[in-house]
Amino acid sequence: MATSPQEVTEQVTEEVTEPVTGAPGPAGRGARVLVVGAGVVGLTCAVVLAEDGFEVNVLARDLPPETTSAVAAALWFPYRALPQDRVTDWAATSYQRFARLAREDESAGVDLVPGADLARTPGAKPWWAAAVPGLRPLDDPPDGYAGGWEFEAPVVDSGSYLPWLVARLSALGGTLTRQALPALPDNAPILVNCTGLAARALARDRSVTPVRGQLVVLDQVGVTRWWADDTEPERPLYVVPRRRSVVVGGTAEPDDWDTRPRPETTRDLLAAAARLEPALAGARVLRERVGLRPARPSVRVEARPGEAGRLVVHCYGHGGSGFTVSWGCAAEVAGLVRAHVG
Ligand SMILES: Cc1cc2nc3c(=O)[nH]c(=O)nc-3n(C[C@H](O)[C@H](O)[C@H](O)COP(=O)(O)OP(=O)(O)OC[C@H]3O[C@@H](n4cnc5c(N)ncnc54)[C@H](O)[C@@H]3O)c2cc1C
Incomplete structure (x- = not known):
């Protein structure tokens, strides 16, 4: 609870x-x-x-x-953080602790959820691959994608x-x-x-500078997999199912301090998410959120x-x-x- x-x-x-x-x-x-x-x-x-x-x-x-x-999608997924070697080590430690919490303490709000890091062109493993157990090539990528890497990721309900x-x-x-x-x-x-x-x-x-991120929280309409596409650094796209909602993001706007949601961004996010997960078309919007990532x-x-x-x-x-x-x-x-x- x-x-x-x-x-x-x-x-x-x-x-x-x-x-x-x-x-x-x-x-x-x-x-x-x-x-x-x-x-x-x-x-x-x-x-x-x-x-x-x-x-x-x-x-x-x-x-x-x-x-x-509290705004974050809070998917375990190394993104916009460096240096790669230290981030991979820290992320590996976190993966293990989150996985244990997912198994042992339901009240923490952490679940291990299957999903995929999507790629528009076939490519090498992500730089943080060593942090993830069970990373494997994605067999059946969604339309518009050439491949990707699937694994179970901790999804944290903040x-x-x-x-x-x-x-x-x-x-x-x-x-x-x-x-x-x-x-x-x-x-x-x-x-x-x-x-x-x-x-x-x-x-x-x-x-330390802000990287603005906007996301939308939708009704949970039966989405069971997460998707993440970070091939366009300023326009990441992710769909993250939680127990009772689905988080759809996002944006990554450097040096933008504006914390008000932009309606046109919400519209674009909803359209992109529905292309990945057709069940999300028409899903009720529960919240629009903006946060400023502490980039360095x-x-x-x-x-x-x-x-x-x-x-x-x-x-x-x-x-x-x-x-x-x-x-x-x-x-x-x-x-x-x-x-x-x-
Ligand atoms: C849209 C969006 C999506 C994201 N998705 C993910 C994701 O899927 N996975 C992931 O890992 N990360 C994600 N992030 C990034 C993540 O949210 C941040 O990296 C993280 O929240 C940083 O945590 P923090 O504790 O350093 O900062 P904060 O959460 O900002 O906390 C800072 C704390 O410092 C306190 N503080 C500040 N100034 C003072 C002061 N003068 N006196 C006392 N206290 C002070 C604040 O009050 C606050 O309590 C996302 C971020 C955004 C914006």
Whole structure:
């Protein structure tokens, strides 16, 4: 059963005015870690750190249902994130964790769904092929396609999954507090910066830029396979079936900050989706959503020593792959924190 935004907010401390950075706390495992950001990246880092025995507090301006992560189609699919070797490793780790969740915990809202990465011309395996078990050539591509690669991909229903992460963090003793920070706190002994696009200002990193994405959520009309076509970088097309809806996207518009849905884009998406999945023709539109992917020439997962033995770990710039690489990046972040505390 999906957790409602209301239930999520019940697990959240209301806004505070003083930064919740806390006293230094114990050293080693059990040390306090402050995570800034409650999108999929911040929450996953928080969960993995809490699983490792750290005392984790998350601060965020936007609660999970209000983040870019809540807009995502949330198909496991490496897209617009670099460098390829690290993304492949992070994506492989995430695939395994999502697959386990799909098998073991229905409430997480993760399913393994068959589908295909489509190609307009016959080609080599995708660069991230090593991350996926069971990748095989697509025998019977839809009209207009020459081939592709099929496999079972994790499909994450963010409406269930982000609250699941909050509940998991809470069960491990972690907290989530709404707070808009004017700057990254400089007095936290260990700080993990997962502020997505806002790292542009908070980490003074101008290489983080928005890539606008628009999608449409339709009634579930019996679609059982996902499709993804990323052959045109600015015009990706994907159909992602969830349990009770189907997500159809999308667009990828660099440096476009406009978060209002464009009706002509919705029209084009519906027509393209119905060509791939005729059952979608006339399906009821439930929502139109726009999000700004936090793009960066390469994802930043990096530890920076601060003053007086403090540590800042940056984890942002995941582009179109925040869900896809989330568990792998979080494992790396936790490793950096462990190395620091000794
Ligand atoms: C249309 C669309 C489709 C997508 N589809 C997929 C997909 O199928 N698969 C996939 O893997 N990825 C997909 N993505 C990409 C994915 O959504 C992002 O990579 C991911 O959401 C980034 O997560 P994040 O946690 O870094 O950022 P966010 O979700 O943006 O979270 C950032 C957090 O930082 C907080 N913050 C910011 N500033 C402050 C401040 N001053 N003080 C305190 N807190 C602050 C915010 O409030 C928020 O809680 C898609 C994106 C879009 C837009």
